[in-house]
Amino acid sequence: MKLSTVVYAASALALSAGFAHADGHSNADVKKALMDAQAAITKALDAMGAGATQAYDFPSLDGKQVTVVSWGGAYTKSQVEAYHKPFIAGSGAKIISEDYNGGLAEIKAQVEAGNVTWDIVDVELSDAVRACDEGLAEEIDMSILPPAPDGTPAMDDFIAGTLDVPCAVPTIVWSTIFAYDKSKMPNGPKTIGDFFDTAAFPGKRGLRKNPKANLEMALIADGVDAGQVYEVLGTDEGVDRAFAKLDSIKDDVVWWEAGAQPPQLLADGEVAMTTAYNGRIFNAVAAEDKPFEIVWDGQVWDLDLWIIPKGAKNKEAAMDFLAYSTSTEALAKQASWISYGPTRNSSAPLVGSYDGKPDLKMGPQMPTAPQNFTNALQNDFEFWADNADELNERFNAWLAS
Amino acid sequence: MTDVTHFRDEKTGLLLASDGTPLKTKLRQSLKTSRRRAFLLVAPLLLFIMASFVIPILGLLWQGVSNATYEESMPRSAPIMRAWDGSSAPTEEMAAAIVADMIDARKAKTIGKVATRVNREESGTRSLFTKTARRAAKMEAPFLPALEKVNKKWTELETWQAIKIAATSMTPAFYAAAVDMKYTAEGEFVPQSEERQIYVSLFVKTIVVAGGVMLCCLLLGYPVAYLMAHLPAKTSNLLMILVLLPFWTSLLVRTTAWIAMLQAQGVLNDLFVFIGITNDDARFSLIYNMTGTVIAMTHILLPFMILPLYSVMRAIPPSHVRAAKSLGATNWTAFWRVYFPATVPGIGAGGLLVFILAIGYYITPALVGGQDGQLISNFIAYHMQRSLNWSLAAALGGILLAIVLFLYWLYDRIVGIDNMKLG
Numbered sequence: 001m002k003l004s005t006v007v008y009a010a011s012a013l014a015l016s017a018g019f020a021h022a023d024g025h026s027n028a029d030v031k032k033a034l035m036d037a038q039a040a041i042t043k044a045l046d047a048m049g050a051g052a053t054q055a056y057d058f059p060s061l062d063g064k065q066v067t068v069v070s071w072g073g074a075y076t077k078s079q080v081e082a083y084h085k086p087f088i089a090g091s092g093a094k095i096i097s098e099d100y101n102g103g104l105a106e107i108k109a110q111v112e113a114g115n116v117t118w119d120i121v122d123v124e125l126s127d128a129v130r131a132c133d134e135g136l137a138e139e140i141d142m143s144i145l146p147p148a149p150d151g152t153p154a155m156d157d158f159i160a161g162t163l164d165v166p167c168a169v170p171t172i173v174w175s176t177i178f179a180y181d182k183s184k185m186p187n188g189p190k191t192i193g194d195f196f197d198t199a200a201f202p203g204k205r206g207l208r209k210n211p212k213a214n215l216e217m218a219l220i221a222d223g224v225d226a227g228q229v230y231e232v233l234g235t236d237e238g239v240d241r242a243f244a245k246l247d248s249i250k251d252d253v254v255w256w257e258a259g260a261q262p263p264q265l266l267a268d269g270e271v272a273m274t275t276a277y278n279g280r281i282f283n284a285v286a287a288e289d290k291p292f293e294i295v296w297d298g299q300v301w302d303l304d305l306w307i308i309p310k311g312a313k314n315k316e317a318a319m320d321f322l323a324y325s326t327s328t329e330a331l332a333k334q335a336s337w338i339s340y341g342p343t344r345n346s347s348a349p350l351v352g353s354y355d356g357k358p359d360l361k362m363g364p365q366m367p368t369a370p371q372n373f374t375n376a377l378q379n380d381f382e383f384w385a386d387n388a389d390e391l392n393e394r395f396n397a398w399l400a401s
Numbered sequence: 402m403t404d405v406t407h408f409r410d411e412k413t414g415l416l417l418a419s420d421g422t423p424l425k426t427k428l429r430q431s432l433k434t435s436r437r438r439a440f441l442l443v444a445p446l447l448l449f450i451m452a453s454f455v456i457p458i459l460g461l462l463w464q465g466v467s468n469a470t471y472e473e474s475m476p477r478s479a480p481i482m483r484a485w486d487g488s489s490a491p492t493e494e495m496a497a498a499i500v501a502d503m504i505d506a507r508k509a510k511t512i513g514k515v516a517t518r519v520n521r522e523e524s525g526t527r528s529l530f531t532k533t534a535r536r537a538a539k540m541e542a543p544f545l546p547a548l549e550k551v552n553k554k555w556t557e558l559e560t561w562q563a564i565k566i567a568a569t570s571m572t573p574a575f576y577a578a579a580v581d582m583k584y585t586a587e588g589e590f591v592p593q594s595e596e597r598q599i600y601v602s603l604f605v606k607t608i609v610v611a612g613g614v615m616l617c618c619l620l621l622g623y624p625v626a627y628l629m630a631h632l633p634a635k636t637s638n639l640l641m642i643l644v645l646l647p648f649w650t651s652l653l654v655r656t657t658a659w660i661a662m663l664q665a666q667g668v669l670n671d672l673f674v675f676i677g678i679t680n681d682d683a684r685f686s687l688i689y690n691m692t693g694t695v696i697a698m699t700h701i702l703l704p705f706m707i708l709p710l711y712s713v714m715r716a717i718p719p720s721h722v723r724a725a726k727s728l729g730a731t732n733w734t735a736f737w738r739v740y741f742p743a744t745v746p747g748i749g750a751g752g753l754l755v756f757i758l759a760i761g762y763y764i765t766p767a768l769v770g771g772q773d774g775q776l777i778s779n780f781i782a783y784h785m786q787r788s789l790n791w792s793l794a795a796a797l798g799g800i801l802l803a804i805v806l807f808l809y810w811l812y813d814r815i816v817g818i819d820n821m822k823l824g
Contacts, residue, residue, distance in 0.1 A: 105786040133513025133531055209772075243596075254689065255772055268666055382528050389788060390524040390597070396780070397599035399772040400606075 056146065056327060058090030064317040065094035070122040072099035073260045074283035078337030079122075081355070083325035086333075090324070093317055101258060104131055107309045111136050116311045119318040126381035126388075128168035128305045137167035137307040144319060145169065146327045148346035157328070157344050168305035169326050172340035175301040175367035175376070176213040179281045180273035181266050183291040188273075192221045192298030192375075195273060196245060198252055203272025206265045209255040211395040212384060213275065213300040216377055218245035220298040226377040233383065239391070243398060255399075266292055282339035282365050286354050296372035302379040303343065339365035458802070465579075465795035469570040470518040474511040475502035482561075482568035487586030491561045496544035499564070503530075503537040515567075521790060522574070523563035529554050562586035575796040600780070600797065604804070607777040610695065611759035617699040618706040618755050619748065626710035626747075630717075641711075648704040656768050659697045663688035663769075689771030697765050702758055706751035713747030749816045757805055777801060 068084065070076045076099060084095045098118070100106060104127050110116045123131065131137040142163060145154035155163060162170045178195050180188045189201050196218070198205070207214055219229050219238065222245045232238035254271050256262055262276035263284040278299070284290040306325070308318050324330055331342035332350035339362060342348060354360040363369060367376070410417055416424040472479040478498035485495060506512040516530035533551050540547040548555040565586045566574055574584040581598040582590045592598070625644065629637045647655060662668050670684045679685060687693055717740065725735040763778040770779065777797060784794035812818065 103787055105789060108789060130513060130517075133510075133516065135510030135513065253772075268664075270665055386520065386525045386527045389521055389790070392788060393597045393599065396783075397597055400599055400603065400775065 056090065056324060056329065058087070058324065059320050061091040061093035061317050061320060063092075064314060065096060066314050066317045066321050067096045067098060067117060067119045068321065069098045069100055069118045069120070071102065071259060073280070074287070074338055075259070075277075075279060075340075078279075078334050078340075079325070081337050082330050082334035083321070086330065087321055087324050091320065093321070095321075103127065104136060107131065107136050107307075108134075111310050114311065116309045116313060118309050119312045119314045120306050120308050120321060122171070122304050123168070123307050124381075125165075125168075125170075125303045125305060125379070126384050128165050128307055129381055130385060131307050131309075132165055132167035136310055138310055138312065138315060139166050140169060140308065140319070140322070142169075144323045146323060148328050148344065150346065152346060154326075154344075157346050159343050159345065162303060162343055165305065168307045169322055170303045170305045170343040171326060171331060172304045172334070173301055173343060173367055174304055174340045175278045175296075175299045176208070176217075176275055177278045177281070177294050177296055177299045177367075178217075178273055178275045179262070179266065179292050179294045181269075181291055182293045184269070185272065188293055189295055190297065191295070192217055195275075195295075195298075196221045196249055198249055201272065204252050204254050204270060205249055206254050206256050206262050206271040206274025206276070208275055209257050209399075211391045212388075213379065214246060215239070215242040215391065216300050216379075217275070217298050218242040220375070220377065221245060226298070226375055229377055230380045230383050233387075239394070243394070246398075263290065263292070266290070278365075278367055279338040279340045286357065286360055296367070297375050299367060299372070299376045300379050301367050301376055302381075304340075335362055335366070339367075341366040341368045461795045462799050462802075463795075464792055465575055465799045466573065467571050468518065468575070468792045470514050471564075471567040472570045474506045474509065474515045475499070475568070478502045478564075479568040479570075482565045485561070485565055487562055487565055487588075488558075491545065491558075493543055493545050495561070496548050497542065500537050500540050500544045500548070503534040507534040507537065517789075519563050519567045521793075522566045523559050525554065526560055526563055529560065575792040576799070578793055579796040579800055600777070603775075603777045603780060604800065607760055607801075608804070610691070610698075610776060611756050611762075613695060614698045614702060614759045615706075615752050615756045617695065618703050619752060621699070622703055622706035622710060622751065623744075623748075626707045626714055629707075629711050630714035644704055644707050647700070652701060652764060653768075655701055656697055656765050659693065659700070659769060660688060663693055663696065688769050689774070691770075691774045693769040693771065694766045694774035694776075697769050698759060698762055701765060702755045705754045705758060709750040709754065710744065710747040713744055713750075717743045745816075749812070753809075753812060756808070760805060761801065 068079070070079055076097060080097060084097065087093065088095055100121075102124060104123070107118065107121060110118060128137070132139075142155060147153050148157040158170065159173075178189075178192070182188060185201070189195060189197075194201055195205065215233060216229050219232055219242050220226055222241060224232050233242060254265060254274075256265060256274070259277050259280050262274040263280050265271045265274050266281075267284070267290060273295075278294060281292050281294050285292050306322050308315060308322065312318055326344070328344050328346045328350065331344050332347040334340070335342050335347065335351040336353065336355050342351065351362050351366075353362055364371065366372070409415070410423065413423075418424050418427040420427075478495065478501075481495050481498050485491075503512065506515055512531060512534045516527045516534075519530060520527035529552055533548065533555075536551055545555075554560050562585070566572065566584065572584065573590075577584040577590055578593070579600055581593045581601050583593050584590055625640065629640045629644075631637075632640065660667070664670070665684045665686065667688075669687065670679075673679045673685065674681055687696070721739050721743070722735050725739040726732075730738065761778050762776060763782060766774050766776045767779050767782070770776070778801075781794045781797050781801070784790045784797070809818075
């Protein structure tokens with residue numbers, strides 16, 4: 001209903017301008033008509049904004065604080081803008097934002113020492129499942145999650161299957177892709193196979209120092225169908241095949257560990273192409289005008305979720321923060337800061353354009369956009385929970401050999 | 402002299418103190434007081450060292466051989482699994498105990514820990530455990546076929562063998578894994594499959610790198626220390642500041658500075674391209690490999706070699722070399738036969754210091770080591786922080802400690818620890 005007000009006002013603006021022109025009214029008249037229409041739009045937008053904040057019923061948390069832990073850089077910034085700021089304004093709580101580099105080690109140490117200083121943590125799906133299984137995370141009552149604006153209950157609003165972990169609520173869909181510098185490679189790579197083809201596309205390659213996603217991409221590049229990757233990887237021959245493919249570019253690889261590194265490696269010219277988290281490359285393009293291009297072929301996508309460590313000191317406030325930050329509006333807002341897809345179906349239509357750049361539409365930048373999603377693979381958390389130890393060992397031995 | 406008899410007990414002939422107690426007792430008392438005072442003075446430091454050093458190390462050594470995750474969460478099946486011989490067919494008793502334990506462990510939310518522990522012995526058992534536990538409450542006797550119905554992995558002997566190993570809390574399995582061996586359910590040690598062998602070669606590599614860094618430090622540090630000890634005070638003070646300034650700078654800053662210097666688009670490579678040693682397409686890879694690790698570690702550890710050498714060289718009287726020369730020795734002979742032997746205690750101290758620091762080096766290889774410049778401490782950190790296999794990390798740490806102690810002992814046997822001079 002509110003959206004229609006805006007549309008109405010916008011058409012009023014266009015119409016009045018058009019009429020003014022056609023009728024040959026004086027400039028002052030046109031100006032006045034335009035100003036009227038503009039005022040109408042501003043009013044409508046204000047009403048929408050106010051409506052949006054009114055729509056969410058913040059609890060009063062004056063004097064409380066929440067320690068929110070995430071991955072830093074552009075990703076944390078998107079969360080600060082979309083979750084922290086409105087939550088602080090609405091509830092009066094204080095938020096302490098900390099960065100970490102993933103993994104469960106710190107959470108495990110805090111829980112086992114009985115001194116949990118983190119209240120809510122952004123983790124990958126495999127870590128969320130593991131934290132839940134090992135009793136490192138609080139169970140979450142999913143009924144606290146707000147329904148979609150049209151009344152759809154949260155359980156039906158989240159992408160099917162993503163609310164299955166009883167201790168975690170998903171926020172984004174992110175993806176491991178590979179990217180290159182358009183200005184240095186005008187006829188750049190098109191497929192994941194090209195990434196492994198150092199003859200046709202000479203230059204160093206950046207890869208994450210971790211078997212996860214690398215082995216999958218190697219197999220897809222070697223001609224395995226995305227749907228069969230984990231089946232193949234489940235056999236010894238499949239693992240050999242993936243390592244053989246990686247071996248073919250081993251001498252040209254520069255290894256990265258933190259998500260902020262790949263855009264830097266590309267910008268410095270240290271690598272010709274590199275795997276990366278898609279949001280980081282998008283951010284370098286959108287915020288720093290870097291000439292980077294993402295190749296979506298063979299992307300490996302995954303979820304990020306909130307978990308609340310067992311025994312968190314500010315559990316109640318953390319639950320309130322979790323409920324707000326996974327609301328339709330907050331998820332949609334985050335997607336205007338970084339190109340990670342919201343996990344609620346109702347958020348998707350609300351995703352607009354990049355903050356401050358109205359012509360940079362966010363929709364086509366998402367890993368789940370249809371044209372990006374043709375040859376995509378979901379990271380299989382169960383496969384990695386089972387095989388991470390063995391494959392990490394083999395990967396490390398392979399690296400050192 | 403006659404007074405002496407005055408202080409002597411007439412019956413026993415013992416010497417007495419002025420208050421009449423035997424002198425021996427008195428002496429013992431005063432010794433006791435002074436000893437107690439000394440102990441009390443040292444006590445804070447002793448307590449500190451016990452709490453922050455000795456007890457954690459003992460705990461670490463203990464964790465390397467003991468992992469009670471399975472036994473704590475699955476108390477019924479643990480003794481039954483331990484009693485099983487590891488090769489005969491699994492029995493109904495074993496299956497029933499495991500199912501009963503799984504129901505409890507799932508309620509207590511510890512099934513994930515158990516699954517992770519078993520998965521370290523046999524990949525794939527993690528999901529087997531979590532999935533089976535989800536359905537355990539609904540299972541009915543006989544349990545063995547019920548398990549096998551859930552997943553065919555329960556029909557495989559390897560699964561049961563992995564459980565048996567995990568059920569044994571005191572186990573050499575982690576120390577075996579730390580030297581690329583596998584401890585089997587039958588109690589034998591077999592070599593780990595070839596593509597997963599990594600730790601032995603890493604230990605060797607770590608020792609070689611530490612030795613290499615020590616040699617580089619000696620070759621670079623000896624002339625500097627010599628200059629510092631023999632130049633006039635004004636110049637040698639300046640040199641001392643140049644040595645100490647980096648010593649006082651943060652380790653991270655120095656390591657990052659090396660990244661800026663050595664990377665492909667870095668200062669050194671730009672210089673090489675500029676003066677024509679190489680061209681733009683063939684820049685040297687000086688960092689993110691072993692070269693980078695050795696260069697950065699040598700630079701960072703150099704003061705630990707220079708300072709002991711300097712203090713030893715300062716103490717060598719210049720008259721010794723002059724005397725040798727006046728007796729007809731050439732410059733070289735005077736240096737090699739007279740001066741150099743006198744500096745050996747400094748070389749010993751500096752060498753040992755650099756070597757022991759280098760063998761446990763962590764941050765620098767992590768930052769500039771790339772793929773082949775990683776040392777054993779990076780893998781200990783990996784198992785602490787990433788794989789969360791603390792027992793394996795403890796076993797690797799225990800072996801590293803044993804290597805350092807062994808080398809220390811060797812040093813003591815060959816050079817003698819009393820010959821070492823730190824300043």
